[in-house]
Amino acid sequence: MRATSIFFLEYSQLQSTTAICPSLFNAATAQDGILSRIRLPAGLITSKQCEVLLGVVNRFGNGEIQITNRANLQIRTSQALIEEVLLDFQDYGLASSTESTDGLRNMMASPSAGIDAQAKINTIPLVKAWNFYLLQHPELTILSNKFSICFDGGEAIRVSDRPNDICLVAVEINDQIYFDLHLGLGDRGDSPASVNVLISQNQVLEVLAALTEFYREYTQQKLEQKTHSRSRPPRLRELLHDWGVDRYLQVIEKYKFRGEIPPSHPCKGGRINQHLGIHPQKQSGLFYIGVVIPLGRLTSQQLAGLANLAKHYGGGALRLTPWQNLLITDIAEADLEQVTQEILNLGLYILDHHPYAAIAACSGYKGCKSAFTDTQADAKAIASHLEKCMQLDYPINLHFSGCDKSCAQHHASDIALVGKDSESYRIYVGDYVGDGEISFGRELYAEYAAHELPQLMERLLNIYQSQRQNPEQSFREFVNQCNLQELREVISHA
Numbered sequence: 463m464r465a466t467s468i469f470f471l472e473y474s475q476l477q478s479t480t481a482i483c484p485s486l487f488n489a490a491t492a493q494d495g496i497l498s499r500i501r502l503p504a505g506l507i508t509s510k511q512c513e514v515l516l517g518v519v520n521r522f523g524n525g526e527i528q529i530t531n532r533a534n535l536q537i538r539t540s541q542a543l544i545e546e547v548l549l550d551f552q553d554y555g556l557a558s559s560t561e562s563t564d565g566l567r568n569m570m571a572s573p574s575a576g577i578d579a580q581a582k583i584n585t586i587p588l589v590k591a592w593n594f595y596l597l598q599h600p601e602l603t604i605l606s607n608k609f610s611i612c613f614d615g616g617e618a619i620r621v622s623d624r625p626n627d628i629c630l631v632a633v634e635i636n637d638q639i640y641f642d643l644h645l646g647l648g649d650r651g652d653s654p655a656s657v658n659v660l661i662s663q664n665q666v667l668e669v670l671a672a673l674t675e676f677y678r679e680y681t682q683q684k685l686e687q688k689t690h691s692r693s694r695p696p697r698l699r700e701l702l703h704d705w706g707v708d709r710y711l712q713v714i715e716k717y718k719f720r721g722e723i724p725p726s727h728p729c730k731g732g733r734i735n736q737h738l739g740i741h742p743q744k745q746s747g748l749f750y751i752g753v754v755i756p757l758g759r760l761t762s763q764q765l766a767g768l769a770n771l772a773k774h775y776g777g778g779a780l781r782l783t784p785w786q787n788l789l790i791t792d793i794a795e796a797d798l799e800q801v802t803q804e805i806l807n808l809g810l811y812i813l814d815h816h817p818y819a820a821i822a823a824c825s826g827y828k829g830c831k832s833a834f835t836d837t838q839a840d841a842k843a844i845a846s847h848l849e850k851c852m853q854l855d856y857p858i859n860l861h862f863s864g865c866d867k868s869c870a871q872h873h874a875s876d877i878a879l880v881g882k883d884s885e886s887y888r889i890y891v892g893d894y895v896g897d898g899e900i901s902f903g904r905e906l907y908a909e910y911a912a913h914e915l916p917q918l919m920e921r922l923l924n925i926y927q928s929q930r931q932n933p934e935q936s937f938r939e940f941v942n943q944c945n946l947q948e949l950r951e952v953i954s955h956a
């Protein structure tokens with residue numbers, strides 16, 4: 463069944479190009495092609511949807527599919543997607559039924575929602591219900607297309623620390639599940655913070671609807687007053703700073719549950735990339751495998767191979783992660799060895815301390831006008847050098863950013879490499895301890911030549927692995943204790 467006539471009326475404006483938050487109907491032009499983003503609620507994509515997508519990538523694209531840090535997909539094509547493609551995408555649930563709502567499906571859940579024994583609740587039904595609500599409310603399309611909702615069901619793979627405007631975090635009180643409301647109050651990239659409001663699970667959608675409608679009214683007012691800068695819709699955090707959190711929360715006063723919010727549990731084990739590798743599911747006898755996707759980029763053959771594995775050995779779907787990797791779920795124990803081998807045969811990895819698991823990079827100057835450096839190529843050079851010359855034995859996180867905006871990763875990293883000019887990077891390590899605007903970490907080098915980075919990383923990581931206090935001391939803990947001048951000297955003599 464094809465889409466409604468409303469949709470056909472809108473085709474005259476389809477695939478206009480813009481530099482802001484590309485969607486399927488509003489692609490962005492980059493140096494390396496026309497960039498379209500496919501929003502996938504909770505990062506779920508079925509094997510059949512992969513097949514449809516691959517047909518388009520192979521026909522119009524550059525043979526590559528990219529996972530974003532919001533667990534969506536991006537493709538680059540040489541020309542704007544044609545009507546036939548968009549209609550197919552609609553038929554298979556890869557695009558909204560109308561252009562206007564396509565940019566609004568930005569919602570996140572833990573990649574292990576519904577399969578994690580530690581979780582308090584399966585949030586996938588909530589994601590689907592909220593997605594359905596958004597698609598029924600085209601009046602919400604005036605909102606910033608960065609408006610983002612997150613559901614954290616208390617899984618071992620937490621997502622409550624991901625930057626989102628609204629995050630609902632499951633908590634248990636007297637054997638009942640409630641949601642602790644978190645709002646993105648801080649700066650860009652900060653985790654949402656609890657506002658000490660509990661919501662019962664059967665009122666979550668009403669609460670989200672009320673909060674969203676209030677935000678819509680604020681947006682409309684600002685746009686009508688034309689007081690907002692650059693004529694773009696305001697972000698939710700601007701409402702919170704402008705009108706205050708208390709005023710915003712008044713709109714949900716009647717839904718508030720009076721109770722004491724239990725302390726939130728920390729991430730299991732505190733290790734990064736804990737979703738990678740083989741893990742048991744709460745469903746007895748079934749396992750999921752977290753697959754390392756180098757720099758979040760898959761070839762069409764790799765995606766086809768993974769979709770095939772999900773179809774033949776798993777639950778028929780892939781789960782994309784906000785860390786730009788993916789999970790194949792529902793694999794029987796007897797098939798684990800075979801599936802693992804086939805993943806390796808595709809040129810992918812499952813080890814959480816593989817060099818490619820360590821690195822996140824933004825699109826760099828080939829995909830973004832703000833970039834000083836070719837972050838993708840420089841990140842690849844480091845990963846392939848480390849792969850050949852050393853064995854990492856603890857997961858670490860290197861983050862390449864072409865400029866200060868830090869698109870690929872908003873949270874702090876172990877090592878941050880930030881483009882300075884076309885040939886060099888600023889390098890930061892560990893936790894930032896000052897109060898300036900740039901908070902990548904402590905500055906190890908103000909300028910370092912891009913072509914010398916692989917050798918530098920090898921030396922730095924070897925120093926960490928040979929001088930740390932014990933095998934469980936993370937790179938972050940190690941480097942936070944270091945005197946950086948002394949560390950530079952050790953590196954220069956390594």
Ligand code: SF4
Pocket residue numbers: 824825826827830831832833834863864865866867868869870
């Ligand atoms: S971090 Fe800067 S260079 Fe990289 S994609 Fe974002 S805006 Fe572009």
